[in-house]
Amino acid sequence: MEATAMLVQLVIDEWKKQNKKLDDVLESIPADRFLHEMAPGKNTGIYMEGHLAAVNDGIIPLIGAGTKLYPELEAIFLRSPDKSGHSFPPLAELTAAWKAVNEHLYAYIATMQPADWLQRHTAVSETDFAKEPHRNKLNILVNRTAHQAYHLGQLAFLK
Amino acid sequence: MEATAMLVQLVIDEWKKQNKKLDDVLESIPADRFLHEMAPGKNTGIYMEGHLAAVNDGIIPLIGAGTKLYPELEAIFLRSPDKSGHSFPPLAELTAAWKAVNEHLYAYIATMQPADWLQRHTAVSETDFAKEPHRNKLNILVNRTAHQAYHLGQLAFLK
Numbered sequence: 001m002e003a004t005a006m007l008v009q010l011v012i013d014e015w016k017k018q019n020k021k022l023d024d025v026l027e028s029i030p031a032d033r034f035l036h037e038m039a040p041g042k043n044t045g046i047y048m049e050g051h052l053a054a055v056n057d058g059i060i061p062l063i064g065a066g067t068k069l070y071p072e073l074e075a076i077f078l079r080s081p082d083k084s085g086h087s088f089p090p091l092a093e094l095t096a097a098w099k100a101v102n103e104h105l106y107a108y109i110a111t112m113q114p115a116d117w118l119q120r121h122t123a124v125s126e127t128d129f130a131k132e133p134h135r136n137k138l139n140i141l142v143n144r145t146a147h148q149a150y151h152l153g154q155l156a157f158l159k
Numbered sequence: 160m161e162a163t164a165m166l167v168q169l170v171i172d173e174w175k176k177q178n179k180k181l182d183d184v185l186e187s188i189p190a191d192r193f194l195h196e197m198a199p200g201k202n203t204g205i206y207m208e209g210h211l212a213a214v215n216d217g218i219i220p221l222i223g224a225g226t227k228l229y230p231e232l233e234a235i236f237l238r239s240p241d242k243s244g245h246s247f248p249p250l251a252e253l254t255a256a257w258k259a260v261n262e263h264l265y266a267y268i269a270t271m272q273p274a275d276w277l278q279r280h281t282a283v284s285e286t287d288f289a290k291e292p293h294r295n296k297l298n299i300l301v302n303r304t305a306h307q308a309y310h311l312g313q314l315a316f317l318k
Contacts, residue, residue, distance in 0.1 A: 003162075003163045003277055004162045004163060004166065006277070006292060006293055007163065007166040007167070007170075007297065008166070009293065010293055010297065010298055010301050011166075011170070011301065013293075014301045014302065014305055017305075018305060038198065038316070039197065039198035039199075039316040040198075040199070042316055118162055118165070133165060134165055134168065134169055134172075138166065138169065139169055142169050142170065142173045143173065145304075145305055145308075146173055146176075146177060146304055146305060146308040147308070149304075149305040149306070149308035149309040149312070150308040150309065150311055150312035150315075151312055152309055152312070153308070153309035153310055153311070153312035153313045154312045154313060154315075154316065156309075156313075157197070157198040157201055157313065157316075
């Protein structure tokens with residue numbers, strides 16, 4: 001169990017590191033830059049910020065930490081692409097949502113034991129999980145870390 | 160040990176998934192597009208491809224899989240930024256290097272046992288590792304996966 005605890009912590013730490021990088025981007029890039037496209041013809045920074053906040057909000061139910069704090073972000077930032085006619089909340093609101101979601105997740109994660117991360121995430125059925133035990137809560141973080149890093153690389157172009 | 164084996168596999172699978180994404184990018188973006196900047200004033204695609212090949216080459220000694228296959232990439236793609244006056248090998252050579260490095264790593268990784276991943280990576284001393292057991296070989300993959308995803312997001316802008 002000692003090895004499991006250490007490996008779980010490695011994954012959590014990398015995910016938190018990516019969250020910290022987005023915090024830093026939000027502090028280092030002027031708010032009006034977020035209205036720009038990250039590269040010509042590509043997504044805007046504000047869409048990406050909303051997208052990343054909505055994705056982390058989606059981790060809450062998946063790991064059993066409760067219900068989404070900002071379910072209204074889903075329609076705009078997960079189910080619709082950028083420039084699809086939705087008006088966006090101001091960047092400051094999205095940043096506040098991003099921070100509140102992470103605060104909620106960090107508090108819940110602090111109560112989790114290593115073994116809890118090996119349990120199924122809530123989007124997989126018990127039957128499927130019996131056959132595919134890698135579809136656990138930790139896998140959600142592994143996957144979301146890479147997803148977030150992918151978009152952080154893009155956001156960094158606004159610097 | 161069963162849990163350790165599963166967690167190790169989760170991390171390896173996500174790293175391989177990111178490698179596969181770069182394979183796909185290399186197939187889907189025309190070679191001449193790689194000579195372009197990924198966004199105005201930013202790194203070129205070919206620099207990034209060389210950088211990612213050099214980074215994976217660096218994993219070889221870190222996990223004990225031998226010596227770098229392409230040490231000559233280091234000066235150009237790790238120790239120098241883009242546009243620093245180096246002439247680059249052709250994209251086809253960099254792609255071949257990228258594929259050879261991964262083939263070597265995959266073959267070695269197939270021989271590793273889960274416990275091997277908990278051993279120190281070769282850039283940390285035995286003394287430091289005794290105090291910081293998270294500086295193990297698996298941590299290299301966790302870190303490199305996020306690094307690669309970061310740059311893949313940028314390369315995707317060349318599509």
